[in-house]
Amino acid sequence: MYTLWEPAKLGPLMLKNRVIRSATNEHFSESDGRLTQTWADVQIELARNEIGLVITGHMTVDRTQRADEGQPVLDEQTNVDLLRYAAQGVHACGGCLLTQLSHSGPKAIPAVNGQPAKWPADFTLEEIDQLVDRFVLAAQLCKQAGLDGVQIHTAHGYLLSSFLNPSENHRTDAYGGSLENRFRLPGRIIRAVRAACGPDFALLVKADSNGCGDLSALLKLYEDAGVDGIEVSGIDFAARAGIKKPFYLDELLAAREGITVPLALVGGIFSRETAQQVLDAGIPFVSFSRSLICQPDFIARMKAGEQEESPCLACNGCYRVYRTKPVRCVTHEEPIPQLVKVFHS
Numbered sequence: 001m002y003t004l005w006e007p008a009k010l011g012p013l014m015l016k017n018r019v020i021r022s023a024t025n026e027h028f029s030e031s032d033g034r035l036t037q038t039w040a041d042v043q044i045e046l047a048r049n050e051i052g053l054v055i056t057g058h059m060t061v062d063r064t065q066r067a068d069e070g071q072p073v074l075d076e077q078t079n080v081d082l083l084r085y086a087a088q089g090v091h092a093c094g095g096c097l098l099t100q101l102s103h104s105g106p107k108a109i110p111a112v113n114g115q116p117a118k119w120p121a122d123f124t125l126e127e128i129d130q131l132v133d134r135f136v137l138a139a140q141l142c143k144q145a146g147l148d149g150v151q152i153h154t155a156h157g158y159l160l161s162s163f164l165n166p167s168e169n170h171r172t173d174a175y176g177g178s179l180e181n182r183f184r185l186p187g188r189i190i191r192a193v194r195a196a197c198g199p200d201f202a203l204l205v206k207a208d209s210n211g212c213g214d215l216s217a218l219l220k221l222y223e224d225a226g227v228d229g230i231e232v233s234g235i236d237f238a239a240r241a242g243i244k245k246p247f248y249l250d251e252l253l254a255a256r257e258g259i260t261v262p263l264a265l266v267g268g269i270f271s272r273e274t275a276q277q278v279l280d281a282g283i284p285f286v287s288f289s290r291s292l293i294c295q296p297d298f299i300a301r302m303k304a305g306e307q308e309e310s311p312c313l314a315c316n317g318c319y320r321v322y323r324t325k326p327v328r329c330v331t332h333e334e335p336i337p338q339l340v341k342v343f344h345s
């Protein structure tokens, strides 16, 4: 039904192919969260290597709740010129660029932030309102810088995933309890960003296929909130080391009936064959992360017919590295000219 290299519409965007670089925190900010030139160059280099849609690693909208010392902050202090430089560079390669907006919630690191991580129950109603505003401000900065849109991170146990997860959200007010209530905060953020940034600014979410209750109902809530696309992952992706097949495909196929908003799948896709398996199942976009840490030019190599499969072992060694230093593959040392210094130093 779909092929990897054909142009495809995703909300307001026309992508040059169906390949997405799933958000990957490279640990390339300064220790205070400022964006770096290296961070911008990496986004551009990925686009140069045939990725139709590059999604940045998660950026926090709250500088007091960072996930690590290399996580960029998106707020009033952000260098919009570097965001603009990244967007222009990606566009010059024919790609599109989204930032992933996040709040670390329970996964914030106290040693980095000098204060405890915040769980859903810790937020006052006033803080919830302020948080919605912070997501809106971050999205507006990205729009101002010429990016193509944002992805709201509602997966992997970070704050919005934690709100959706009944075992972590113990609130007894309108933000806890039923799935509709647990979705209230993500839903408010999606609607507020849309209202502030308009229909031409792409608005995606990254969603958990598990851990949040009924996936089918959750997908419908995202769709009704007006997102342009849903990238489906899972709360336990880090526990799937060594698995090189699309490990959330079955859950997504079982839940997607009646969903018309474009879907993307991430997790365990390391070859042309498995990417096509996802497309053949009727999922229109395919996302990659660890294969691109291993070989930032993996997609270009596949397109050129030089390689059918990523040499990535899916060992998650990179996942252990990136919390404290720039991400890199711990096994392969491919000499890729522009990126060797940033990914393999």
Ligand SMILES: Cc1cc2nc3c(=O)[nH]c(=O)nc-3n(C[C@H](O)[C@H](O)[C@H](O)COP(=O)(O)O)c2cc1C
Residues within 6 Å of the ligand: 022, 023, 024, 025, 026, 056, 057, 058, 100, 153, 155, 156, 206, 233, 237, 266, 267, 268, 269, 287, 288, 289, 290, 291, 318, 319, 322, 327
């Ligand atoms: C080093 C590293 C950093 C990651 N950072 C993010 C992130 O910032 N945001 C996010 O949504 N997922 C993040 N992920 C998860 C990936 O986007 C992806 O969902 C996961 O690795 C499974 O896809 P894969 O099998 O293609 O690697 C990260 C993964 C790794 C290995």
